[in-house]
Structures are given as structure tokens and as C-alpha cells.
Amino acid sequence: MIATEQLKGRDFLCLSDFTKEEILYLLELAAKLKEEQKQGIAHPLLAGKTLGMIFDKASTRTRVSFEVGMYQLGGTALFMSGRDLQIGRGEPIPDTAQVLSRYLDGIMIRTFSDAMVQELADYASIPIINGLTDMQHPCQVMADFQTILEQRGKLEGLKMAYVGDGNNMVHSLMIGAAKVGMHISVASPEGYQPDAGVTEMTRRFAAETGSQVVVTADPREAVAGADIIYTDVWASMGQEEEQQERIQKFNGFEVNEALLQSAKPDYVFMHCLPAHRGEEVAAEIIDGSHSVVFDQAENRLHAQKAILVATMR
């Protein structure tokens, strides 16, 4: 049983900072908030509170779901483009963190540098939530786990196969999977595999929960017997100029019918979106009957409301 106090005031930067019990508690809270929202039961748990949202990269889901989430919780969200803040002109992060802490009750930030987010968290006296960095995307994984629970009723013991770039998305999926005891097999071309430090950390968590972690360059090996198939774009935000080169390098890594022959017959297909049909995933898969991508997108709202309530109340 997680005491409410345990998560209050905490940052949400990386799933490595949370125990399995804390992750499961947040997912339970997310399901409860979703149910209440569907039934029209108001839950103004953050009445009078303001979340600041700093964006240095584009966003549809993150921006809208955090803003709507705060509204549904009785609070307010404030959009700030990093370009227009004084940080964009060189104001130090420690000063920005201390100033914003005087106005706001929490900050969600989407930016490039994980070190910058850590510095913001070190100097702010309010919770900092990682809304995507070059290395992590933990809020997406909470929504993904909520979706998997809805589909399968459990996380532990399932096998997830991630086919594609060893990016922020897979880093958070690996850490999350290892924390909750889900097996994860990652297939990426040589040179595009997940960060070695993240893989090592994942293996340490996996040793505690019995989760199996495989990193391979063979998509067929990863997909065999998988319950969940996950992919993401080959060129993430900030890598646009590598797009053409990556299309060559990722040849053979498209998630399509032929590749999924060896997955479990009732596999679930997942993608954080935005997607490129005909690159990392064939249209027949992402638009097919196994796909739950819009449930994932919806659950961003509910899962993040749980994070906001737990950390900012």
C-alpha cells in the first residue's frame, strides 16, 4: 500500500526512480480517474493549482493531454515555448527553476537535454515531470502500461517486442518493463541500439523482477512469441536531417504482416505516435484490428492525471 505522502512533491523524470509498487499504484489511480471521468464524476483534486508546461520540441498529445488533464482536475496549465522564455536567451536554469517555483505548483518539460531537466529539478522546489527528452519518455510508458492492463489484465510475465530505433521511447519501455517484470526484446540495427548505460540499468532491475531483457539486430528473434509489438519513428525530433540515411539503415525493420507471423496470434500492436506509415510500420498493421494506438493516446490523459495528482496534491 503506497502512502499518498510517498509520491507527493516527487519529480517524475525517469521510471528508474520509482518502485514497482509505486508504478502499479499510479496505474491503479489512473484507472480510477479514467472511470470517474467516463461516468462524469468530477474530481477537482488540484483546484487552484497551476502546471507550467515548457516545450522546446513539438507536441500534439503531450501538450493537449496535460492541459486538459489539469483542467479536469480543477487546475490550470500554462503553455510556455522555451524559445520565448529567457532560458532561450541564456538565463541560467537554476535561476529559472527558483523563479518558476514561486509561481507554479509543478512543471512539465519537453526538451532535448536530460541533464538540463535534472538541473531544473535540482533547483526547483516543485515537482518536475519529464514530457520527453532525448533519452526518456516516461509519461508515454505509463499510458502504455495502462493500455496493456486494459487489454491483458496484467503486465508481469508478458513479452514485449520493440522493433526499431534505440531511442527515448525504448529506453523508458525497457526500464518500465524491467521494473514491473515484463520481458522485453529489442531489435534495432547495429549502431542504432539502445544506450548501453540504459541497457545495463535495465538488466539490473530485471534481475530483481525476473524479467528477461534481450537486445538483438534480428527483428524476427525479437517478435517470436511476443504478446505486444511496439515501434516508434526511425528519426526522432532533432534527427530530421538523418531521416534519409536512417530509412536505408532500417531496411528490414518495418513492422508488417510478414514479420508478425511469429508473434502471438492475439498480439497487441502499439505505437506512441506520431507514426510514419510505410516506414517503421505498415498501414495494414497500425490501422488493423490488433492496433491500440488511439487507446494509448487517450490514456496519456488518464495516466498523467494520476502522476499530477500523486505528485502535486
Ligand code: CP
Ligand atoms: N506520443 C507523444 O508524446 O506525442 P506528442 O509528440 O504529440 O506529444
Ligand code: NVA
Ligand atoms: N521518439 C520520438 C517520440 C515522439 C513522441 C521522438 O522523440 O521524436
